[in-house]
Amino acid sequence: MLSITHKPIIIVGAGPSGTTCGYLLAKAGYDCTIIDKVRFPREKTCGGGLTPKAHKLVKDIFGDIKYDYLPVKRLEFHTAKGVFAAFELDNEIRNVAREDFDKVLLDKYVEAGGKVITARIRKIREKDDKVLLTMEDKQILSCDTLIGADGANSFVRKYLRLVYPKTLLMMEKKNDDKSVRDIVIYFDKKYDCGYTYVFPNMKQTIVGYGHLKATINEFGEEIGRFGLNPEGKVKGAYIPAFEKFRYPFKKNIILIGDAGGYVDSVTGEGLYYAIKTGQNAAVSIIEGRDFKEVNKDMIRRVKKLNRVARIFYNRLFQDSFYKICTVKSLHPWLTKIANYYIAK
Numbered sequence: 001m002l003s004i005t006h007k008p009i010i011i012v013g014a015g016p017s018g019t020t021c022g023y024l025l026a027k028a029g030y031d032c033t034i035i036d037k038v039r040f041p042r043e044k045t046c047g048g049g050l051t052p053k054a055h056k057l058v059k060d061i062f063g064d065i066k067y068d069y070l071p072v073k074r075l076e077f078h079t080a081k082g083v084f085a086a087f088e089l090d091n092e093i094r095n096v097a098r099e100d101f102d103k104v105l106l107d108k109y110v111e112a113g114g115k116v117i118t119a120r121i122r123k124i125r126e127k128d129d130k131v132l133l134t135m136e137d138k139q140i141l142s143c144d145t146l147i148g149a150d151g152a153n154s155f156v157r158k159y160l161r162l163v164y165p166k167t168l169l170m171m172e173k174k175n176d177d178k179s180v181r182d183i184v185i186y187f188d189k190k191y192d193c194g195y196t197y198v199f200p201n202m203k204q205t206i207v208g209y210g211h212l213k214a215t216i217n218e219f220g221e222e223i224g225r226f227g228l229n230p231e232g233k234v235k236g237a238y239i240p241a242f243e244k245f246r247y248p249f250k251k252n253i254i255l256i257g258d259a260g261g262y263v264d265s266v267t268g269e270g271l272y273y274a275i276k277t278g279q280n281a282a283v284s285i286i287e288g289r290d291f292k293e294v295n296k297d298m299i300r301r302v303k304k305l306n307r308v309a310r311i312f313y314n315r316l317f318q319d320s321f322y323k324i325c326t327v328k329s330l331h332p333w334l335t336k337i338a339n340y341y342i343a344k
């Protein structure tokens, strides 16, 4: 029987974008290696909110996999004056602890036959149609296609071109308090495209904050101002919002997830975009199609959300938003919009 030998593929980064792409490739018989600088399970600064569209996508790709989550159906919006709107969602948001969720996806990839190497990439170069990666220990690996799934500070992206979008700095603290079981969002007109939030999951409660001009001092002040639990160590990370896709799209080097700037600049949601672009990269390789073509809806969507974010966080719009939200008769309509937004 004739067996097809696929050319080797390396994915840098074992977050959800990398493992989704790797899982689909390994299942299709590709020689696939994921390289991550840390051994899993690893800590990840993230609210861990899987929206209905994200957990549906996880199910479509990985089938009925088991992962721990806290189902949350109530979403509260606050200002410093208190709650100004609360919505009961039709479909739950699943709040996961990222260290556990990411390990579940990585295990599925390994089960499908994928290889994992724990190492940090130090150098990338191209020679005779091959992409060569030099590790910290000077070992060199070669592949035909390289996938950059290495997050918001992507090394692969730096190799392609050091053009980063204007990024949102986010900070978080984790505590053991389980008294709040809803998602709570705190808005304030002083934030430049961002918010403060409480995201509880099965293991802990995450208190976070971020916007384009976020500072560690202001985070402390906001925790005090909103009366939030001050426990926990502050950890910071970037969300690559407001992407303009000014890096080159190459056939043999593909950026997915945060590395490619695929996030919703209104909400900061990135998990759906990471998993979807991971799937699109795998489809483009398996079907021999151009990634930019397969992924065109994601690019269009991210650009559109960038424009929506600029309007949503505009001071004048924020004023009207708070006022509209306090009109009780508009709540069914607002709930419909919230449901639609997180589901589609």
Ligand SMILES: Cc1cc2nc3c(=O)[nH]c(=O)nc-3n(C[C@H](O)[C@H](O)[C@H](O)COP(=O)(O)OP(=O)(O)OC[C@H]3O[C@@H](n4cnc5c(N)ncnc54)[C@H](O)[C@@H]3O)c2cc1C
Residues within 6 Å of the ligand: 012, 013, 014, 015, 016, 017, 018, 035, 036, 037, 038, 042, 044, 045, 046, 047, 048, 049, 050, 051, 119, 120, 121, 149, 150, 151, 152, 153, 154, 155, 170, 171, 172, 199, 208, 236, 237, 238, 239, 256, 257, 258, 259, 263, 268, 269, 270, 271, 272, 274
């Ligand atoms: C504070 C905060 C809260 C968030 N909350 C939410 C939320 O509630 N819901 C949501 O949908 N999204 C949220 N996001 C966004 C979400 O976390 C990201 O969009 C998502 O993790 C992107 O997945 P990824 O696979 O692209 O990258 P990552 O999950 O960041 O994975 C990248 C991997 O690459 C590895 N790596 C990096 N550099 C190298 C290197 N040089 N060599 C080898 N390996 C390397 C890292 O170790 C890491 O494991 C949040 C983000 C932040 C910062």
